[in-house]
Amino acid sequence: MSEFFYFLCAIVAIAGAIGVVALRNPFYAVLSLVCHLFALAGLFLLLRAEFVAFAQVVVYAGAVMVLYVFVVGYIGGDDESVRPWDGPAQKGVALVFAGMLFVELCLAILGSGLKALDGEGAPYQAGFGSPGQIGELFLTTFLFAFEAASILLLIAAVGAVVLARRRGAGRVEADRMTFTEFMRPIGTGTTAEAVGTRDGGINLPAPTTDVVSERGREQLEAGRGERQ
Amino acid sequence: MSIEWYLVVSAMIFCIGAGGVLTRRSPLVTLLCLELMLNAGNLALIAFSRMWGNAEGQVFAIIVMVVAACEVCVGLGVIVAMYRRRLPIDVDDMRELHG
Numbered sequence: 001m002s003e004f005f006y007f008l009c010a011i012v013a014i015a016g017a018i019g020v021v022a023l024r025n026p027f028y029a030v031l032s033l034v035c036h037l038f039a040l041a042g043l044f045l046l047l048r049a050e051f052v053a054f055a056q057v058v059v060y061a062g063a064v065m066v067l068y069v070f071v072v073g074y075i076g077g078d079d080e081s082v083r084p085w086d087g088p089a090q091k092g093v094a095l096v097f098a099g100m101l102f103v104e105l106c107l108a109i110l111g112s113g114l115k116a117l118d119g120e121g122a123p124y125q126a127g128f129g130s131p132g133q134i135g136e137l138f139l140t141t142f143l144f145a146f147e148a149a150s151i152l153l154l155i156a157a158v159g160a161v162v163l164a165r166r167r168g169a170g171r172v173e174a175d176r177m178t179f180t181e182f183m184r185p186i187g188t189g190t191t192a193e194a195v196g197t198r199d200g201g202i203n204l205p206a207p208t209t210d211v212v213s214e215r216g217r218e219q220l221e222a223g224r225g226e227r228q
Numbered sequence: 229m230s231i232e233w234y235l236v237v238s239a240m241i242f243c244i245g246a247g248g249v250l251t252r253r254s255p256l257v258t259l260l261c262l263e264l265m266l267n268a269g270n271l272a273l274i275a276f277s278r279m280w281g282n283a284e285g286q287v288f289a290i291i292v293m294v295v296a297a298c299e300v301c302v303g304l305g306v307i308v309a310m311y312r313r314r315l316p317i318d319v320d321d322m323r324e325l326h327g
Binding site: 036043049055117137141166 | 229230231232233234235236237239240241242243244245246247248250251252254256257259260261263264267270271274275277278279280281282283284286287289290291293294295296297298299300301302304305306307308309311312317
């Protein structure tokens with residue numbers, strides 16, 4: 001039975017990996033990677049790594065892939081254009097490289113002196129790979145790695161926001177109207193209304209969500225000109 | 229199944245990912261192929277963890293997952309920034325990451 005599941009998961013995983021590399025549309029490549037990750041989680045389960053399989057499905061196939069799907073939707077999942085120079089030569093070199101790497105890795109696996117490689121692995125003990133055991137290891141032996149990972153995640157989140165923010169084009173804050181200003185009848189206003197700097201909040205321009213400044217507009221037009 | 233079989237699958241996925249990084253030009257798909265390679269590493273780590281009956285390899289695999297999530301986060305941020313600046317989303321056309 002475990003042989004059947006092994007071959008099922010392995011074939012789906014390898015097919016998913018080939019799909020990621022071969023499909024031209026990035027959106028389909030992401031979906032193919034999701035299939036690959038699910039199959040890989042099955043392989044992890046066969047290796048008795050329950051918690052890692054769970055994290056793989058929730059974190060990888062769930063969260064990270066949703067991020068990918070959003071970015072593909074944002075930048076437009078156009079097919080890759082075909083260039084004159086990336087013909088069979090480049091693909092051939094890459095294939096030869098990948099094939100040689102595979103042969104080399106297989107030789108390394110076969111030639112290694114590890115006797116246990118032929119076996120099914122160490123005898124299974126209850127609780128191996130369970131969340132309890134992983135958590136205990138994280139909070140005792142690998143406490144430093146755990147803390148470093150949390151700081152790394154924080155830095156990556158801040159870095160992504162800094163990298164992807166709008167720059168150059170300054171965002172003009174739209175004039176906000178408070179609730180009291182909105183409810184107040186015209187003519188019963190403040191000093192500012194009397195001297196004409198504020199019209200009682202009635203004829204304010206409609207708040208716009210995204211006002212591009214002059215510089216930003218110039219950049220946009222320059223970019224458009226370059227494209228044409 | 230013996231541990232060797234899992235290692236062979238891991239090697240195959242790694243090679244497919246490496247070939248993809250070499251051939252594809254969209255940075256988005258290049259990141260996907262990097263994910264493939266990291267996952268192949270994860271599979272090997274977990275196979276060895278099973279071999280020794282020692283869960284420390286699984287802790288390693290989880291740390292690799294964290295690093296992959298960070299890499300995706302920053303990489304996708306760079307891609308969105310490139311798109312905002314109307315730069316071509318193509319690793320052959322990109323010569324520098326300055327400004």
